[in-house]
Amino acid sequence: MGARRRWVWRLAPLIGLVAALGVSAVAGANSLPPVLRAMLPVVELVVLMAVVFASVHHADVIAHRTGEPYGTLVLTVAVTVIEVALILSIMLAGEGRAGLARETVFSVIMVVCNGVVGLCLIVGGLRYGEQGFRVTGASAYLVVLMPLTALTLILPTFTTSAAGPFYTPAQLAFVSAVTLVLYGVFLYVQTVRHRDYFLSDPGDASADEAPSGGPAPRRFWESVVLLLVALVAVVLLAKHFAGSLETFVATVGAPFEVVGLLVALLVLLPETLAALRAARNNELQKSLNLALGSSLATIGLTIPAVSILAMILKQPLELGVDMHDTVLLVLTFAVSLVTFGAGRTNILPGFVHLVLFATFVFLIFVP
Template sequence: MTTKNIVSYGLLLFIPIAIVAERLEWGALTVFGLSAVAILPLAIWLSTATEELALVTGPTIGGLVNAVFGNATELIIALVALKSGLIDIVKASITGSILANTLLVLGLSMFVGGLRYKEQTFNQKVAGINGSTMGLAVTAVLIPALVINTSNIVEPGVIRQLSVVVAVVMIAVYALTLLFSLKTHSYLYDVGVSDHPHGEGESEDKPNLWLWVGVLLLATLGVAVMSEIFVGAVEEAAESLGLTPLFTGVILLPLVGGAAEYVTAVRMATKDNMDLAVSVAMGSSLLVALLVAPVLVIVGEIIDQPMDLNFGLFEVVAVAVAVATVNLISQDGRSNWLEGVLLLSTFALLGAAFFFHPV
C-alpha cells in the first residue's frame, strides 16, 4: 500500500468526526477545520478514480471524465457557497483556484522535481497553447471590470447580462479546447501514462471499471456532504480568525478544494514526468476559468443567486500577473528548482497582498 493510500484512508476518519462536530455544535472554527481535513482524502480519491477510469476507458473518454470530475471538489464547494448566498467568497475562490493552480501547484512541482533532477523538460507546444487560452480567460474576466470602470453609470442588470454572454462564450471555447486536445490534435497531448503500478498495456492488469465508478460516485457524494458543512462554517470561522471574505475565498478555499491537484502534480514531478505535472496544473486552471466560473454564473441565474463576472481590479491584475509569470517561465519547455521558487514566491507575495487588502 502506497503512502498516499495510507494517508487518504486515515484522513477518512475525519468525515464522521466532522459530521458529529456539526451536529453537536462544537463551534464554527472547529467544524471548519475538521470538515476541511475531511474533504482532502475525498478529493484525493476523486482524483485517483478519474485516473483509474482513464486507464480503462481510453484517452478520449478518460479525458472527458477528467474534464468533468477533475475539479469537481472546487465546483461543488463553490456551488454550495453560491446556494448559501456567499457570492463574494465564490468569486474570490475562482481567482484563488487559478492562482493556486498556476503558481502553487506548478511551483511545487518544479521545485520538488528540480530537487531530484537537475533539469526537467515538458511539451513546449502544449504549454504555449494553454498559456494563450489562459490569456483569453484573463480577457474574459477583465471585460466586465473594464465596462464598469470606463462608464459613468452601469446598471447591475447590464453587467449580469454581459456576464451571461461572456459565460456562454467561455463554455464554448472550453468545449472547443476539448475537441482540439482529445480529437483533432490529440497527438500533441500524448504526455505519457499515469503512474499506475501495473504494467502498461496489459489488459489483465486494467483496473476494475465498476469499482472505480463506485468510488467516483461515493467520493463525489462525500464531497457534497462535507462541502455543506464546510461552507456552513466558513464565514463565521473566517470572522473569528480576522480574515476577510476576499482572503478566505482566494487562499483558504482553493487550498482545500485543490488538494488532489497538488498531490497528483507533485507526484508526477518526482517521477520526472513534468508533462503530466504541467498538464494537471494548467489544465485545472483552464477548467476553472473557462468552465467552472461560467457555470456558476449560469447556475446563479437559475437558482436566483445572481453572480456576475465583475471581479475586483486587484483580482484581475493578480490573475494577469500569475498567467504572465507562468507563460514567461514555461516558454522554453524546461524547468528547475529555482523556477519553482520563483512561482512559489509570486504566490506568497500575492497571498500576503490579499491578506492585507482592505475590505
C-alpha cells in the same frame, strides 16, 4: 499493505456519505453539548478531505484505464464538481457571497499557475537540473487560459451596462456560452485533433492508447460507482462545511478573500500532490497537464455552471477583480509565457512563480 489501502479507498466514499447524512441530521439539533458542537466543523473537514482524496483516487483509477489525455480530463471534471459544490454552498449560506466564485477562481489560477507550477519546477529542477516538456501543449493551455481569464475576471470591471464588477444577465449568458465553446474546442484539440501535444513521449505511438496493464474491468467499474458516491457525499458535506468555514474565517478576523483561497487549496490538494509526484519522476508534461488543466477547467466549467445556477436562483454574481489583482494576473501570464516558451526549464522560473504566489497571499492580508 496494498490490499489494506484499496479497502480504505473503497470505504472512504461510503463513510463520507453516511457522515454527510449524519451531519445533516445532527447539525440542526440545538440540544448538542457545546463540546460536540465545536468539534463538528473539525469532523466535517476531516471527512471532507478524506472523501475528496478518495474521489480523486478513483478518478485516477478511471484515468489509468482510459489513458492520456483522457485521464487528466476525468480528474479535472471530478475536481470541478467538488469546486462548484463548495462555491454554491458558501454563496447560498447565510447572507450569500456574491464574490466567492470570483475569489475562488482567481485563487485557483494563482495557486496553480504560480504555486503548483513553481513547486513542480523546483522539485524537478533540483533533482534533474533541467526538464523538458512539449511547448505546443503548454502554448495550447495558455492561448485559451489567457482570454478566458480576461473575459471572466477582468472585463466585468470595465463594462458599463451594470454598475460595479458585474455582468448583466445577457452579458453573463454570452460570456458563459463563449467560455464553454472555447473550452469545448480545447478539449477537441486535446483529445482528438492534436493529442500528441499533451503526451510526455510524442514518439511513442502506444502512448495514444489506453494502457493494457490498467486496472481490471471489475475494479474500473467499481471505481466509477465509488467516484459517483464520493461526489454525492462531497456535495452533501459542502452544505454544512460552508457555514463552518465562514464562521472560522470571521472568528480569526481574516478577510473574506481567505475563504476563496481555502476552497481552492482544499480542492486542488490531491492534484497538487499528483503533479509534484510526476515532476519528481521526471514527468513534467504530466505535471503541466494536471496543473494547467485544473486552472482551465476551473474557468471553462466552473464559471458557466455557477453563472447558470446564479441566474436561475437570482443570486448576484460579482466577477470583476480589482486593479492590483489584475496586475497579478497580467504578470502571472507574462512570466508563464517566458517559462513555457523554450521547452526546457529549471529552478529559476520556479522561484519566480513562487514569489508571485507569495505576493498574492500577502496582499490578501495586507491589500
